[in-house]
Amino acid sequence: MNTTLQTEPARSDYIRIDGLSKRFGGGHDGVLALDQIDCSIQQGSFVTIVGPSGCGKSTLLRILAGLLGYEVGSVLLDGQPIHGTRRDVGVVFQSSILLPWRTILENVMLPAEVIGLDMKQARERAMQLLHMVRLDGFEHKLPRQLSGGMQQRASIARALLHDPKILLMDEPFGALDAMTRERMNLELQRIWMESGKTVVLITHSIPEAVFLGDKVFVMSPRPGTLERVLSIDLARPRTMDVMSDPAFASAAASIRERFSHAASFD
Ligand SMILES: Nc1ncnc2c1ncn2[C@@H]1O[C@H](COP(=O)(O)OP(=O)(O)O)[C@@H](O)[C@H]1O
Numbered sequence: 525m526n527t528t529l530q531t532e533p534a535r536s537d538y539i540r541i542d543g544l545s546k547r548f549g550g551g552h553d554g555v556l557a558l559d560q561i562d563c564s565i566q567q568g569s570f571v572t573i574v575g576p577s578g579c580g581k582s583t584l585l586r587i588l589a590g591l592l593g594y595e596v597g598s599v600l601l602d603g604q605p606i607h608g609t610r611r612d613v614g615v616v617f618q619s620s621i622l623l624p625w626r627t628i629l630e631n632v633m634l635p636a637e638v639i640g641l642d643m644k645q646a647r648e649r650a651m652q653l654l655h656m657v658r659l660d661g662f663e664h665k666l667p668r669q670l671s672g673g674m675q676q677r678a679s680i681a682r683a684l685l686h687d688p689k690i691l692l693m694d695e696p697f698g699a700l701d702a703m704t705r706e707r708m709n710l711e712l713q714r715i716w717m718e719s720g721k722t723v724v725l726i727t728h729s730i731p732e733a734v735f736l737g738d739k740v741f742v743m744s745p746r747p748g749t750l751e752r753v754l755s756i757d758l759a760r761p762r763t764m765d766v767m768s769d770p771a772f773a774s775a776a777a778s779i780r781e782r783f784s785h786a787a788s789f790d
């Protein structure tokens with residue numbers, strides 16, 4: 525049975541992408557990064573995106589984050605076209621990009637200063653989030669005093685400070701060692717289940733994509749098209765033992781098979 529702990533009822537088409545193409549530059553030197561992407565993402569769901577290096581994963585995420593414009597197709601978030609950054613989106617990149625001279629708490633509170641939130645409330649929320657990502661007691665440390673995994677958890681807390689509805693993550697655990705990464709996958713699943721956010725996560729790890737995703741979006745080599753959408757029907761919360769489940773193995777194998785001939789998978 526597939527159990528979910530989300531409090532909000534799932535609504536279809538929270539994010540809706542139709543006919544999205546993205547070209548960088550013109551003429552012979554132009555690169556078609558995304559070609560006719562159609563997909564939808566349900567509210568409260570966890571979507572992972574895998575595909576070979578250069579297939580347009582980051583381009584797609586940057587468009588969803590409102591950090592990159594597009595000319596062809598439509599991208600709707602809760603029925604509204606995405607043009608420019610929005611308050612209801614939080615973003616986490618591969619490197620945690622914490623400011624080295626600021627404490628962890630000051631880093632997590634940074635968006636409050638940028639957006640102009642009430643600082644007292646923001647501080648309370650930051651402390652709650654640091655508790656959620658299990659960084660109690662590290663509030664006043666500097667980033668370099670924390671491990672890579674802890675820094676990345678602080679980045680997740682920072683991305684959630686303004687209470688976005690959607691968390692977009694671009695290879696957030698790519699720089700971590702394998703064991704830390706497994707722990708971070710479990711942590712992220714827990715955070716997602718507790719927070720009820722919609723999460724879209726890019727990864728170059730097929731097991732990570734299957735472990736975390738309700739759906740796995742499999743992109744083709746450049747120009748990136750959305751080749752397949754796999755539904756991963758494994759009960760939550762998932763533990764690492766799920767990797768020995770036949771459904772897990774067959775999902776991972778079918779993605780791997782698709783890319784067995786790709787020169788570089790990242
Ligand atoms: N700002 C940019 N200007 C020109 N080309 C870009 C830009 N960003 C990405 N590209 C190109 O678009 C393609 C897709 O890039 P990207 O989305 O970063 O792929 P991925 O994240 O899947 O590795 C690549 O060929 C890349 O070189």
Ligand SMILES: [Mg+2]
Pocket residue numbers: 581582583
């Ligand atoms: Mg990328």
